[in-house]
C-alpha cells in the first residue's frame with residue numbers, strides 16, 4: 001500500500017542506523033560540500049533502498065541537511081511517500097530515476113569545477129560531439145566495466161565519459177541523459193557541459209568511489225592539458 005504523502009511519515013527517515021539512506025545522504029553531502037562538489041545548494045544525491053528512493057530536496061544548503069529534509073518516493077509507482085512541505089522536490093529527480101531504471105543503487109550529481117573544465121576542454125579540442133577519453137592512468141581501475149559486467153576497468157582500458165549539453169532547467173536534461181546512457185551502455189557517468197556530472201553505481205559505496213575516482217582523473221587531465229601531456 002502506498003502511504004499518504006500529505007502525512008509526515010517521519011518513520012521513513014528517522015533511524016539511529018548511520019547506514020540508513022536518510023542519514024547517509026546527509027553525511028555524504030557534508031563531505032561532498034567540503035570537496036566543492038555541492039557548493040551554493042547545487043548538486044545532490046539520491047539513494048535507492050529496496051523500493052524506496054531517498055532524495056535530497058532542491059535549493060537547500062547541502063552541508064546543513066537533516067534526515068527530516070528528505071523526500072521519499074515509491075519506486076514502482078513514482079509517487080511520493082514523503083514530501084516535506086517546506087521544501088521543493090529536486091529538479092534532478094527524473095535524472096536520478098533514469099539511473100535507477102538502469103540498475104543503480106545510488107546517484108550523485110556534482111558541480112565539480114574539474115568536471116566543468118573537462119567539458120570545456122573536450123569541446124575546444126575535439127568538438128561538441130566528442131566524449132572525454134583517457135587511458136594509462138592507475139585510477140581508471142576505480143571505474144566499473146559496465147552494468148552487468150564483473151569487475152573494474154584495467155590499466156590498459158580506455159575510459160570514456162559522454163558529454164551532453166546543458167539546458168536552462170535541470171529536469172530538461174533527462175532526455176539527452178537517457179540517450180547518452182543508451183549510446184554508452186557501459187558508462188557509469190554523464191558529464192553536462194558547463195554544469196557538472198551525474199555519477200551512479202550499483203551501491204552507495206560504488207557510486208561514491210566512482211565519483212571520487214572520476215574527479216581525481218578530471219583534475220589530473222586538466223593539469224596534463226596545461227603541461228601539454230596527451231590524454232591518449
Ligand SMILES: [Zn+2]
Nearest residue numbers: 042043170196
Ligand atoms: Zn546541477
